[in-house]
Amino acid sequence: MSSGQLPRWVDFGLIPALNLMAAFLVSGLVVLLIGESPIEVVKILIWGSLGFGEGIGFTLFNATSFIFTGLAVAVAFHAGLFNIGGEGQAYVGGLGVAFACLMLDSYVPWWVTLPFAVMGGALFGAAWAFIPAWLQATRGSHIVITTIMFNFIGAALMGYLLVDVISKPGSMQPETRTFEAGGQLPLLDDLLPGDFFGTSQVNLSLVIALLCCVFVWILIWRTRLGYEIRTFGANPTAAIYAGISPARIIIVTMMISGGLAGLMAINEIMGAQHRLLIEFVAGYGFVGIAVALMGRAHPVGIVLSAVLFGMLYQGGAELAFEIPAITRDMIVVIQGLVILFAGALEYMFRPALVQLFNFSSAPSKAAG
Template identity: 90%
Template sequence: MSAGQLPRWVDFGLIPALNLIAAFFVSGLVVLLIGENPLEAVEILLWGSLGYGEGIGFTLFNATSFIFTGLAVAVAFHAGLFNIGGEGQAYVGGLGVAFACLALDRYVPWWVTLPFAVAGGALFGAAWALIPAWLQATRGSHIVITTIMFNFIGAALMGYLLVDVIAKPGSMQPETRTFEDGGRLPLLDNLIPGDFFGTSQVNLSLVIALICCFLVWALIWRTRLGYEIRTFGANPTAAVYAGISPVRITIVTMLISGAMAGLMAINEIMGAQHRLLIEFVAGYGFVGIAVALMGRAHPVGIVLAAILFGMLYQGGAELSFEKPAITRDMIIVIQGLVILFAGALEYMFRPALVQLFSFAGAPAGQAD
């Protein structure tokens, strides 16, 4: 281990754990200031998210969306790109999913519609990432700025389409018609014996998300393209010297990233809402940034971080119900603190740990 480096178990395990502990410690102080018991609040949060089948179902449902958006950020991150546009890419990806479902739901079963919906969500999400990628690769426009701008453009586009173009006839609601059975993914409760998950909406898209995790792992660490992506992200100058095209890597990586974000719509549109409606993304794209950072841009870490944020969403709803003094806004504050410590303050503990492990690994005479 060279100077300034840490063991992998520290980098990928201990530092995220310390960030999480710090976030919950500060959150506990906030809960204490409003006159509630932090330990009791944690107990309610854990029980609400993991204490019974329905709570677990809602936790997994939220985690599914976070896995998709976390993978989107992680793929771009390996190429040194910071894709902030997952929100817009997922939004437009919902259009591709909805088109497939609206076209096929009355004629074929769901398992025939599903491949077209997956392709539609991925293609539309990738298409929405293409222009920022091209601008970055050929014009030097910063990917952070362009993807943020495209979030707003995507929201405006979807608002127009849902009000004036594809809205349900005779309805004032900005949404499409409800899909027939051929456009609805089965719930996991319908695929396994018993009624463990209750009324939760966890559905087959969870399996699709886990398959995407494996595919991203295989792409990044087991293919030539993945090697080129990681090389370009680690040292663009060396990558160019090795014959790797920055334009190609930037555009291809962002297309894959946008496709992952677009697939998030499978969970919400085809799995839960069964129609395309306004603002269905609900911030999942932005939380995916924290999920990717906390998961160290590795699919296994992303799954664990996604479950954590799924617990915060579901357990937070239970907490605000059981403890009215802890309002929904307070839950958002707690979630924001986790994002802050996992993202903006992610390297807060690193300098001290580097010094500690450097001292511990130094020879006895040198340590003196």
């Protein structure tokens, strides 16, 4: 093992687990400071998210959105790009989903509308990511700055459209009309026997999210384009020397990333709200950054970390109800600590682990 390298099980398993333990340890100290029991808090958090069918349903519903945005960030990561525009790309992607539903919902069943909604969400999200990608590829504009700016531009654009252009006639609410049955995805409870998930809104978009995980795995690790993306992300100079076009990789990767973010709107717009409304993204795009970091930009890790954040969202709601001293703001603090340790302090434990594994392998090297 060379200096700085770690076994894959340490890099992709142990380090994220240590980061998560550190986040919950600090969160436990905060809970102690306000006079509550951390053990009781953990019990309620787990029970509220996984202890009954409805809680599991809401956990999976939140996790579905996190999978889409986490995959979007992960694809860009592999090219060495930091796409912080998932929020805006998902927002504009909702416009593509809504257009498909508004045009078809009165004439065809949902399973005919769904492919057009998927294409609309992906195309609108990809188009919103294309402009920052083109600016970096051709003008040298930094992708972080431009994608952040486009989040606000997308929010302003959607506000204008929902108030003055596509709002429901006669309504003062910034939203479209409610979709007919042809524009509503079925809930999983409608497709499975029984009523396990209760009133939760987990719907067929969960299956679409898992299919996107398979797509990303094949794209990144089993295609020529994926190899070029990973090569460019690892060493742009070597990639250029090998004949890989930086402009093409930047634009194509960001459009794929934006398309995945745009698909998040399927879960919220077509699966739950059944209309396009203001601020439906609700921060999912930013949390997707932490999901991708904690999942090490791998689809399997992203699914696991998305479920974790889904548990924090759903379990946090139950926790705020059961223990009034633990407010929603306190839950946001816990989520923020997880993001801090998974993102900003991602490599806090790495130097010590590298020294430990190098020390443990030194006797075997000497004997060899």
